[in-house]
Amino acid sequence: MQAKPTTLKVLDIVSLLLLAVAAYLALxxxxxxxxxxxxxxxxxxxxATAWTGLLGFVAAGVAGILYLIRKEERWDIIEVAAxxxxxxxxxxxxxxxxxxxxxxxxxxxxxxxxxxxxxxTELVYIAYLMLRQGIEDPVKRARFGAxxxxxxxxxxxxxFFVIRLVRTIHPVIIGSGDPGAxxxxxMTAGMKVAFFFALFTFTVIFVDxxxxxxxxxxxxxRVEELKLSVLx
Amino acid sequence: xxxxLPKKAPVTTMTKSPAQASRAGSSxxxxxxxxxxxIAWKDLAAELRSRELFSAMLVFSLLVIxxxxxxxxxxxxxxxSVTSGVLWVTFAFAGTLGxxxxxGIEREQGGLDGLMLAPVDRTAIYFGKAISNLAFMLGVEAxxxxxxxxxxxxxxxxxxxxxxxxxxxxxxxxxxxxxxTMSVQTRTRDMLLPxxxxxxxxxxxxxxxxxxxxxxxxxxxxxxMSWVNVLIVYDVIFxxxxxxxxxxxxxx
Numbered sequence: 371m372q373a374k375p376t377t378l379k380v381l382d383i384v385s386l387l388l389l390a391v392a393a394y395l396a397l398x399x400x401x402x403x404x405x406x407x408x409x410x411x412x413x414x415x416x417x418a419t420a421w422t423g424l425l426g427f428v429a430a431g432v433a434g435i436l437y438l439i440r441k442e443e444r445w446d447i448i449e450v451a452a453x454x455x456x457x458x459x460x461x462x463x464x465x466x467x468x469x470x471x472x473x474x475x476x477x478x479x480x481x482x483x484x485x486x487x488x489x490x491t492e493l494v495y496i497a498y499l500m501l502r503q504g505i506e507d508p509v510k511r512a513r514f515g516a517x518x519x520x521x522x523x524x525x526x527x528x529x530f531f532v533i534r535l536v537r538t539i540h541p542v543i544i545g546s547g548d549p550g551a552x553x554x555x556x557m558t559a560g561m562k563v564a565f566f567f568a569l570f571t572f573t574v575i576f577v578d579x580x581x582x583x584x585x586x587x588x589x590x591x592r593v594e595e596l597k598l599s600v601l602x
Numbered sequence: 603x604x605x606x607l608p609k610k611a612p613v614t615t616m617t618k619s620p621a622q623a624s625r626a627g628s629s630x631x632x633x634x635x636x637x638x639x640x641i642a643w644k645d646l647a648a649e650l651r652s653r654e655l656f657s658a659m660l661v662f663s664l665l666v667i668x669x670x671x672x673x674x675x676x677x678x679x680x681x682x683s684v685t686s687g688v689l690w691v692t693f694a695f696a697g698t699l700g701x702x703x704x705x706g707i708e709r710e711q712g713g714l715d716g717l718m719l720a721p722v723d724r725t726a727i728y729f730g731k732a733i734s735n736l737a738f739m740l741g742v743e744a745x746x747x748x749x750x751x752x753x754x755x756x757x758x759x760x761x762x763x764x765x766x767x768x769x770x771x772x773x774x775x776x777x778x779x780x781x782x783t784m785s786v787q788t789r790t791r792d793m794l795l796p797x798x799x800x801x802x803x804x805x806x807x808x809x810x811x812x813x814x815x816x817x818x819x820x821x822x823x824x825x826x827m828s829w830v831n832v833l834i835v836y837d838v839i840f841x842x843x844x845x846x847x848x849x850x851x852x853x854x
Contacts (some may be wrong), residue, residue: 438850493801500797504788514784517847518798524843525802532832535812574651575714 378581383569383577392418392564392571400564403555409524410555414564418572420488425576426456427491431523434516441593445514447587449519450463450502453495455579464488474553483533490529494522526555637722641730644705646737655703662681663696667750681754686814688752690756690770690807693743697774698799700738701782702792704731709786720744728848732779733758740773762817769833770810776837780844783851809833818845 396414403410431453437445468478468486479485498518500533557565649655670688676682681854708714715726747767751758778799785794800807813829 444663474770490801495795497763497797497801499790500794501784504785504790506789509785513850514645514787515854517780517784517850520847521780521802521840523841524839525805528805528839532808532821535828535832544720551695 374585375491378578378585380580383576388574392568395564395567399560401558401560403561406474406553406555408454409473412466414568414573416466416470417462417565418568419459419466419559421462421526422572422576423456423460425573426452426459426580427495427526430495430519430582434519434523436567437512437516438520443591445534446515446585447591449512449515451580451583451587453498455490455576455583457483457495457499459576460492464492470553481533483530486525486533487530491522491526494518494525499554500546501522508591515593541547604817605667608704626643626752630749632783634723634726637720637726638733641717642737645731645734649734655700655738656741658703658739659696659700659738660745662699663692663742663746664733665755666692666695667746671712671753676754681756681762681817683815685750685754685818686811687754687756689814690811691744692740692746692805693767693771694774694800696742696746696809697771698796699801701775701778702737702786702795704738705782705786706778706792706843714783714852718854724849724852725845727852728783728844731777731783731842734822735779735782736771739775740768743767743771756818757820760817766810766813766817766830766833769830770806770813773806773810773833773837773840774803776840776844777806780848780851783848804831805836809836 396411400411400414404407426440433445433449433452436442437449454558464485467488471480472478484517498515501518503513505514652706667688670676670684670691674684676688694748705714708717711815715717718724720727734810747758750756778795781798782795785798788794807828810833812832816826816829
C-alpha cells in the first residue's frame with residue numbers, strides 16, 4: 371500500500387487553515403449588510419459551496435465521457451469521487467440557502483429555478499449512487515455510471531431553463547439579475563474580500579477532498595480486486 | 603462480438619449480403635429501418651396476443667385517476683386547473699410500469715441476449731424498443747383520455763393537446779427505454795427505474811403539464827408554443843444522446 375503523499379498531507383492542513391481564515395472573514399471581517407443583517411453572512415459560504423458543487427458535477431460529466439471513450443478505470447474513480455464530494459457540497463449549499471431564505475423570503479423553500487434545479491441535481495446523483503450500488507460487475511458499474519452522469523449533466527441545465535420559464539426570485543449578485551429578485555444587494559470592498567477568499571478556500575478544500583477521495587477510490591478498487599481473486 | 607458480426611446486416615431478408623447492403627447508402631438505411639421495424643413489431647405482436655402489459659397499464663392508469671378523484675376532490679373548479687397535472691402523473695406512473703415490463707421480459711427470457719446476437723446495429727434495438735414502448739404508452743393514453751373526458755365532462759380532443767401528449771410521450775420513452783435497459787440489468791431492477799427516470803424527465807413533465815394546461819385553459823398560442831418548443835428540444839437532445847450511448851448499455 372502506498373503512503374499518503376506529503377503534498378496531500380500539507381494540503382489537508384492548508385485547507386483547514388484556509389477554512390478558519392475564511393470563516394473569520396465571513397463572520398467578523400465583512401461588514402454587516404444594511405437591510406438583511408447578520409443572516410447575509412451565509413452568502414459567502416453559500417456561493418462558495420455551490421461553486422465547488424457545480425465544479426464537481428461538471429468534472430463528473432467530463433470524467434463520464436472520458437470513461438466511455440478510453441475505458442480506463444481511473445476515470446471511473448475520478449467520476450465517483452467528484453459526484454460524492456459535490457453531493458455533500460450541494461447539500462450544504464441548500465441548507466445554507468434555506469437558513470438565509472427563512473428571514474429574507476419568509477420561507478425555507480420556494481420552487482425557484484435555482485432551488486428546484488439544485489434539489490433535482492441532488493436527486494439525480496443520489497440515483498447515480500443507487501444505480502452503482504445495484505451492479506456487482508465493476509466494468510458494467512463504471513459504464514452505467516458514466517452514462518448516467520452524462521445524462522444528468524445534460525438534463526440539469528435543461529431543467530434549469532424550463533423552470534426559469536416560469537419565474538425566478540433568486541438574487542444574482544455576480545452579473546445581472548432578474549429585476550423581480552428579492553434579497554439582492556451590492557457588495558462592498560470588505561464583502562468582496564470575504565467572498566473571493568471563501569471561493570478560493572472552498573476550491574482548495576475541493577481539490578484536497580477530491581485528491582483524498584481518488585486515493586480512497588483506488589484503494590477500494592484494489593480491495594475489490596483482491597476479494598475477487600480470493601473468490602476465484 | 604463487435605468484430606465478428608457485421609454492423610449493418612439484413613435481418614429480415616437473407617437475399618442480400620451485408621457488403622451489398624452497405625454499398626448502396628439508401629439500402630443500408632432501409633435495412634436499418636427494417637431491423638427497427640422488426641423489433642418493434644415483435645413486441646407489438648407479442649402484446650397483441652397476450653395483452654398483459656396493455657391491460658395492466660390501462661387498469662393502473664384508471665385506478666390512478668380514481669385515486670386522484672378522491673384525493674383532490676375533483677370538482678368543476680379544481681378540475682379546470684389540475685386536469686393536465688392528473689393526466690401527466692397518470693401517464694408517467696403507467697409508463698414506468700410498461701417500461702419495466704417491456705425490458706424486464708427481455709431480460710428474464712434472454713431476449714436481450716438474442717437481440718444482441720442478431721446481426722443488426724445495436725441502436726436498432728434501442729429504436730425498436732423505444733417505438734414499441736411509445737406505442738404502448740400512446741395506446742394507454744388513447745383509452746385514458748376518452749374515459750377521463752367521459753368521467754369529468756371535459757373535451758380533451760383538441761389537436762394541440764394530442765400533439766403535446768405525443769411529444770411528451772416521445773421524450774418520456776426516449777429516456778425511459780434507455781434507463782430501463784440499464785435498470786433491468788441491476789440487482790434492484792424495477793425499484794430503480796422511477797428513481798433513475800423521474801429526475802431526468804422532469805423537464806418533459808413540467809413542459810407537458812404547462813403546455814396541456816395552457817391549451818385546456820385556452821391560452822394564446824405564443825405562451826403554449828414556448829413549452830412545446832421545450833418538448834421538441836428535449837426530444838431531439840435525448841434521442842440523440844440515447845442513440846450515442848445505447849451501445850454501451852447492452853455491451854457485455
